[in-house]
Amino acid sequence: MPFNNRSFIKGIYHPPGDKSISHRILILAGQTVGKSEVSNLLEGEDVINTLKAMKLLGAQIIRKNNKYYIFGVPPGGLFQPNKVIDFGNSGTGIRLFSGLISSNNIKVKLVGDRSLSKRPMRRVTEHLSRIGAQIELKDNLFAPIKLKGTGNAVPLSYEIQIPSAQIKSAIMLSALNTNGIVRIKEFKSTRDHTENMLKSMGYNIKVRENAKKRFIEMKNNKELKTINYNVPGDPSSAAFFISAACLKPGSKLIVRNMLFNKTRIGFLKTLLRMGGNIKIINKRKIHNELIADLKIYQKSNLNPIVMKSDDVPLQVDEIPILSIVASFANGLTIFKGLKELTVKESNRLLLIHENLKKIGVRSKIKKYDLYVYGNLELKKGAAVIKHNDDHRILMSFFISNIICKKNNIIRDKSCVKTSYPSFFKHISKFSY
Ligand code: S3P
Numbered sequence: 001m002p003f004n005n006r007s008f009i010k011g012i013y014h015p016p017g018d019k020s021i022s023h024r025i026l027i028l029a030g031q032t033v034g035k036s037e038v039s040n041l042l043e044g045e046d047v048i049n050t051l052k053a054m055k056l057l058g059a060q061i062i063r064k065n066n067k068y069y070i071f072g073v074p075p076g077g078l079f080q081p082n083k084v085i086d087f088g089n090s091g092t093g094i095r096l097f098s099g100l101i102s103s104n105n106i107k108v109k110l111v112g113d114r115s116l117s118k119r120p121m122r123r124v125t126e127h128l129s130r131i132g133a134q135i136e137l138k139d140n141l142f143a144p145i146k147l148k149g150t151g152n153a154v155p156l157s158y159e160i161q162i163p164s165a166q167i168k169s170a171i172m173l174s175a176l177n178t179n180g181i182v183r184i185k186e187f188k189s190t191r192d193h194t195e196n197m198l199k200s201m202g203y204n205i206k207v208r209e210n211a212k213k214r215f216i217e218m219k220n221n222k223e224l225k226t227i228n229y230n231v232p233g234d235p236s237s238a239a240f241f242i243s244a245a246c247l248k249p250g251s252k253l254i255v256r257n258m259l260f261n262k263t264r265i266g267f268l269k270t271l272l273r274m275g276g277n278i279k280i281i282n283k284r285k286i287h288n289e290l291i292a293d294l295k296i297y298q299k300s301n302l303n304p305i306v307m308k309s310d311d312v313p314l315q316v317d318e319i320p321i322l323s324i325v326a327s328f329a330n331g332l333t334i335f336k337g338l339k340e341l342t343v344k345e346s347n348r349l350l351l352i353h354e355n356l357k358k359i360g361v362r363s364k365i366k367k368y369d370l371y372v373y374g375n376l377e378l379k380k381g382a383a384v385i386k387h388n389d390d391h392r393i394l395m396s397f398f399i400s401n402i403i404c405k406k407n408n409i410i411r412d413k414s415c416v417k418t419s420y421p422s423f424f425k426h427i428s429k430f431s432y
Contacts, residue, residue: 004401005378007431009245009296012254015233017042019419020165021193021259021289023050023092025229027100028197029070030059031176034226038068041231045418046090053097056081057106075220076151076177078104084144087112089345089389089418092166095124098145099170102133103177105151111144115345115389121145123162124170130156131174155180162340163187163313165263168216169194175218188214189313191263196288201225212310232259232291236317236392237420239267241430243321244399245296246276247328253296253430260292266314268294270322274302274329301376302329309337316340319370320396323352326372327361327379328403339368345418346390355397358383359404382406389415395423 022042027050029036041047051068055061058079060071073079078101085108087093094110098121101108111117121143125135132150137143155178160167168186172194175182188209195216198205202225206217238258245251260283272278279295302325307315312335315322319341326333341348349365356363360380362373381404387394394415401407416423 003398003427003431004407005404007402008248009241009251009253009430010432011430012256013238013241013426013430014256015235015238015258016044016420016422017231018234018259019044019047019236020092020191021197021231022047023096024169024193024197025227025231026050026054026061026070027096027173028201028224029227029229030054030057030061030072031075032072032201032224032226033074034071036070036072036226037228038070039066039230041068042234042419044421045088046093049086049088049090050093053085053087053093056083056085057101074223076104078106080106081108084109084111087116089113089116089415091116091119091345094143094145095121095166095170096173098124098128098147099173100176101147102128102131102149103153103174104149107148109144109146117143120343123164123167127158127167127171128174130154131178153178155182157183158185160184160186163190164340165190165192165194172198172216172218176220176224178220180219182218184216186214186216187313188212189263189310191261193261193289198224200287201227227287229287232286232289233257235259235264235267239318239321240395240399240423241426242268242278242294242296243271243325244402246271246274246278246298246302247325247402249298249300251296251298255294255296258292258294260290262290263314266311267318267322270305270307270315271325273305274325275300276302304329304331304333304374306334307336312337312340317392320348320352320392321399323356323363323370323372324396324400324403327356327374328376329374330376331374333372333374335370335372337368338370342368344390346388346393348390348393351386351388351390351393355383355385355393358385359397359400359408378405379403380405381408384409384411387415391415391418391420395420398427
């Protein structure tokens with residue numbers, strides 16, 4: 001079935017495994033002695049690069065009957081790899097491994113693709129050099145990262161100034177092989193999967209939150225236990241289908257087994273505020289993560305909203321698809337404080353603005369705020385989308401076909417493989 005403005009979203013949909021959790025389970029199970037079992041791992045390129053990295057560092061990982069079996073090495077026991085480690089497009093991969101490796105007595109070179117080699121790395125490496133790791137960046141800013149870890153990391157207290165789960169998780173992974181107490185103060189809006197997984201693995205970690213901040217304390221006097229983990233569905237991937245269903249009254253979508261962690265479902269709250277008819281059912285907790293099923297039975301069109309900058313980290317990866325939703329809501333939507341979007345896989349803020357214009361939607365950027373002037377008319381479409389190989393920009397503007405008179409033109413769709421290899425298969429399965 002072609003996907004266009006006559007399409008509806010229908011069916012029972014299981015989103016692919018969560019990307020953030022897939023990275024973390026490979027890394028943390030890879031730091032346990034014994035056998036861990038992982039099912040529904042996201043088999044996207046970013047995660048496969050993490051899997052290969054973990055193997056180069058000494059873990060044994062076997063895929064059998066759709067499951068992964070992981071036999072790790074203990075904290076501090078990473079092997080000296082015999083080649084550079086390539087993280088492809090993945091900011092999460094390169095930053096989390098910088099942290100992990102920084103407290104191991106090995107020497108590595110971490111590289112990435114063109115996009116990753118332009119993304120800021122100092123935000124992580126500055127913290128890590130304080131524990132005693134020796135780090136060299138290209139132009140003092142970017143990957144390749146040449147890293148000589150220390151077997152004797154200094155336990156420190158950190159206060160993180162940017163709301164970023166990648167920065168926090170890098171520090172947390174360095175703490176796995178740091179004697180003493182490591183303390184972190186950060187924004188409570190960042191995703192907390194590393195914390196939740198460490199708790200499930202019996203690690204000595206304490207987490208406390210107030211209205212804005214989260215306080216983490218880690219002490220490495222307990223070993224990590226092996227774990228059997230079924231990776232829940234990725235809300236960031238499901239967001240494309242949920243948003244499309246909300247955009248098209250008459251759609252009926254059931255989503256099963258989706259991660260429902262409060263730091264990841266900001267976009268659901270946004271869609272609800274806009275008038276999305278989303279019911280949440282079967283909430284349950286597994287391994288300290290909330291999981292739920294959803295029913296989206298959309299009957300009416302959507303309304304505009306103003307999003308506060310404090311809410312951005314809760315939906316940082318979903319702003320591109322929400323900008324499409326906003327363009328078909330009746331009035332002006334403002335997304336405030338999108339600075340972090342400028343340092344993602346592409347400058348997403350700019351690409352959203354440029355592509356909205358191309359498909360016939362008025363928008364403007366004021367400082368780091370994005371204004372989208374929405375209305376209920378079909379957009380002209382027929383635009384050549386500029387995606388710069390950014391998977392989420394590509395998928396968002398593919399979904400925009402549902403609100404365009406003529407379908408847009410997207411050349412080279414291969415970058416969806418980084419986070420959602422089955423995206424187009426799912427489009428044909430769930431659109432009618
Ligand atoms: C991620 C954290 C976010 C997010 C990325 C995945 C993670 O980045 O954008 O897609 O798994 O920790 P920041 O923490 O840098 O905002």
